[in-house]
Amino acid sequence: GSSKPMKAKAKLVGDIIRKPPIVVNCNITIDEASKILIENNINHLPIVDENNMLIGILTSWDIARAVAQNKKSISEIMTRNIISSTVDEPIDVVARKMSRNNISGVPVVDKNGRVLGVVTAEDLSKLIGMRMKI
Amino acid sequence: GSSKPMKAKAKLVGDIIRKPPIVVNCNITIDEASKILIENNINHLPIVDENNMLIGILTSWDIARAVAQNKKSISEIMTRNIISSTVDEPIDVVARKMSRNNISGVPVVDKNGRVLGVVTAEDLSKLIGMRMKI
Numbered sequence: 403g404s405s406k407p408m409k410a411k412a413k414l415v416g417d418i419i420r421k422p423p424i425v426v427n428c429n430i431t432i433d434e435a436s437k438i439l440i441e442n443n444i445n446h447l448p449i450v451d452e453n454n455m456l457i458g459i460l461t462s463w464d465i466a467r468a469v470a471q472n473k474k475s476i477s478e479i480m481t482r483n484i485i486s487s488t489v490d491e492p493i494d495v496v497a498r499k500m501s502r503n504n505i506s507g508v509p510v511v512d513k514n515g516r517v518l519g520v521v522t523a524e525d526l527s528k529l530i531g532m533r534m535k536i
Numbered sequence: 537g538s539s540k541p542m543k544a545k546a547k548l549v550g551d552i553i554r555k556p557p558i559v560v561n562c563n564i565t566i567d568e569a570s571k572i573l574i575e576n577n578i579n580h581l582p583i584v585d586e587n588n589m590l591i592g593i594l595t596s597w598d599i600a601r602a603v604a605q606n607k608k609s610i611s612e613i614m615t616r617n618i619i620s621s622t623v624d625e626p627i628d629v630v631a632r633k634m635s636r637n638n639i640s641g642v643p644v645v646d647k648n649g650r651v652l653g654v655v656t657a658e659d660l661s662k663l664i665g666m667r668m669k670i
């Protein structure tokens with residue numbers, strides 16, 4: 403309840419970013435991508451090209467879509483129109499970005515489009531558990 | 537940033553619960569469960585028995601596990617040791633529950649174990665976007 407005091411502040415995406423990022427190339431199979439999600443206990447997998455530039459995102463929801471719609475390749479199920487964040491983005495701004503787009507995570511990129519990490523709704527929800535002041 | 541004022545309060549799970557719940561019987565196939573996740577744009581599917589009592593939960597991450605580990609039935613991938621919530625649970629308490637158990641959503645049950653809805657990390661993260669006071 404609100405009677406308990408709030409703890410330290412976390413204000414920017416850079417304060418809570420999960421790194422190093424686990425990223426993959428788009429040449430992997432759906433089986434391999436599923437294994438990476440499971441082994442790392444994650445739901446979001448940024449997809450990068452040979453220069454480590456972000457070109458898409460794949461989530462466990464997309465794996466469920468592959469099963470539901472009998473899709474056989476990563477290129478059929480990955481999302482290319484990526485919503486991303488930067489380390490200097492305020493946490494409430496990235497929360498609204500996720501909410502508006504009905505997504506549960508965003509890759510965090512540097513100014514050259516390279517992936518620095520991922521921020522998820524789970525990471526944000528943890529701040530509520532810690533009673534962080536945003 | 538913290539200079540913007542916070543909005544109305546959301547203090548209890550009952551204030552933000554997503555209902556009516558989409559639930560399934562454990563007799564469905566992995567294909568069918570995947571279709572339900574995709575059609576409803578969700579990641580969490582409570583599994584109920586014939587009396588509508590909660591007996592497990594299935595997520596899109598579990599579907600990825602089925603793909604990764606070549607599992608063929610819901611009973612192999614559903615989680616039976618369910619962490620749940622109630623409408624009168626404070627939001628920061630359910631956030632800590634998810635965080636400690638490394639899960640992204642919990643079914644909300646009534647005192648008879650019937651599913652009323654689901655609360656996810658995405659729902660909690662939205663509160664940050666709305667600058668809700670918890």
Ligand SMILES: C[S@@+](CC[C@H](N)C(=O)[O-])C[C@H]1O[C@@H](n2cnc3c(N)ncnc32)[C@H](O)[C@@H]1O
Pocket residue numbers: 459460461463464480481483484485486503504505506507508509577578579658
């Ligand atoms: C619209 S959400 C619906 C389910 C749920 N809200 C979630 O985020 O898992 C699922 C789709 O969003 C896509 N997606 C997830 N994160 C994204 C991001 N940062 N940018 C663009 N698309 C994203 C996924 O590839 C997937 O196809």
